[in-house]
Amino acid sequence: MKHIISVIFLLLSIVASSQDQIESIEEINLDNQAPHQIKKYWLKLFDNGLSQPISIPVIIAKGDDSGPVLGLTAAIHGNELNGIKVIQEVLEQININELKGIIIAVPGLNQVSVTQDSRRFFDDEDLNRNFPGKEKGNRSQQYVWQINDKILSKIDYLIDMHTASFGRVNSLYVRADMDNEKMKQMALLQDADIILKNKGVPSAGDNISATRTMRAEAMLKGIPTITIEYGNPQVYQPEMTVRGVNGIKNVLNWLKMHDFETPESNQAVLCKKSYWIYLDQGGLLEVPVKLNQIVEKDEIIGQLRNPFGEIIKTYKSPERGIVIGKSSNPVNMSGGRIIHLGILAD
Ligand SMILES: [Zn+2]
Incomplete structure (x- = not known):
């Protein structure tokens, strides 16, 4: 018995010491890390109200210097977790002796909101609508400024990982400027x-100084960037992880950073635009269509009942399209979302 207890203590101390060894840094200095090493850091962005650092987890896989720097970021919306798992799995599968270039991965970009099960930042702002941020601005502006300054400035390509929001579910879909060959x-x-x-950046004539997404900010800096939406909020979905990991490995192969064997990718449906269809009344909503289902014009996409079970309104698709996302929460006020409809490219 004594023996077992001492083994348990030994194991606990090993776990504790491996946590302790994670270095805290104020900025990323890629020259400080030797080639062919994967290192984990706590990167300080911010202070909390008791003068303690708010730091984000950063994994840097540094191969040789013959490749680009690929950024992988997850959970800028704190309840969008599948990307965290995708990053962890990809990094586990990297052969660091084979890697060309560098991966900078951030499995938990919005540290404050991840720990609060919240999409939005502490001040109720959406960080992903606040780029470029402000060095001396309010809380979310400063946090975003730090991401901009400490992460975006270091990378050549970016994949930003999201999921649906609370009360909704998503397919696995990508937003990208398909007129740009790299993206x-x-x-x-x-x-x-x-x-x-989805171009993702303000077009000429729009107010370029307006706040924008991280993808837009990165693209304005000349960084080829795509956004990937992996399914549903606040869960890990193993199927999304597997498919997500394959996609990232394919990009690493394409960038000649690694040489993974990957299965053939799904032939994705290409959409030229998309929009949400909203309720104009409140009630209990049922959405009788599936993700990735093609719906025809006038096909029923939503049925709204009052609490007594009476149908108060039936909603139909305004045109032919594919279901990218849908509401999963029956309880909806006026203005609640029904489906995210993608219109197929010609
Ligand atoms: Zn998101």
């Missing part, structure tokens, strides 16, 4: 159900 390739290499053509 098109990055999108086609994903094991996605749907690829949504």
Whole structure:
């Protein structure tokens, strides 16, 4: 018995010491890390109200210097977790002696909100609508500024990982500027159900100083970037992880950073645009269509009942399209979402 207890203590101390060894840093200095090493860091972005650092987990896999720097970021929305698992699995499968270039992976970009099961930041702002941020701005602006300054400045390519929001479910889909050859390739290499053509940056004439997404910010810096939506919020979905990992490995192969064997990717449906269809009344909603289902014009996409079970309104699809996302929460006020409809490219 004594023996077992001492073994348990030994194991606990090994776990504790491996946590202790993770170095805290104020900025990423890629020259400080030797080639052919994977290192884990806590990167400080911010202070909390008791003067303690708020730091994000960063994994840097440094191969030789013959390849680019690929950024992998997950959970800028704190309840979007599948990407965290995708990053962990990809990094586990890297052969660091074979890697060319560098991977900078952030499995938990919005540290504050991940720990609070929340999509939005502490001040109720959406970080992914606040780029480029401000060095001396309010809380979310400063946090975003730090991401911009400490992470985006270091990378050559970016894959930003999301999921649906609370009360909704998603297919595995990619948002990408398909008119750009590099971003098109990055999108086609994903094991996605749907690829949504989406420029992602303000077009000429729009107010370029307006706040924007991280993808837009990265693209304005000349970094080829795609956004991937992996399924549902606040869960790990093993199927999404497997497909997500395959997509990232395909990109690593394409960038000649690694030489993975991967299965053939899904032939994604290409959409030229998409939009949400909203309720104009409140009630209990049923959505009788599946993710990735093609719906025809006038096909029933939603049935709204009052609490007594009486149908108060039936919603139909305004045109032919594919179901990218749908509501999973029956309880909806006026303005609640029914489906995210993708319109197929010609
Ligand atoms: Zn998101």
